[in-house]
Amino acid sequence: MRWQSLVSRPDQxxxxxxxxxxxxxxxxxxxxxxxxxxxxxxxxxxxxxxDFADELxxxxxxxxxxxxxxxxxxxxxxxLRSAFEAIL
Numbered sequence: 001m002r003w004q005s006l007v008s009r010p011d012q013x014x015x016x017x018x019x020x021x022x023x024x025x026x027x028x029x030x031x032x033x034x035x036x037x038x039x040x041x042x043x044x045x046x047x048x049x050x051d052f053a054d055e056l057x058x059x060x061x062x063x064x065x066x067x068x069x070x071x072x073x074x075x076x077x078x079x080l081r082s083a084f085e086a087i088l
Contacts (some may be wrong), residue, residue: 014084015065015080016065016069016074016075016078017062017076017078017079018062018063018064019080020060021060023080024080027080027084028069028084031084031085031088032088042058044057045057045058
């Protein structure tokens, strides 16, 4: 069965197990052979960017693709590490 036939309208689709930015950085930067550049304390970002830091750098949404999962969608890469290994 095709994914398009399971869902009647466009839907937000994200990873089945969302992670925080720190975990994302810990997985990404070593794959790129680079140091983690955004591992600075939140207080520093607030001092530099104010409310903008909350909205762009520090804030987030814990989006879980319940509709996709309940419709039987199977993610090709269920973990962040497997996705990075496939694309990097």
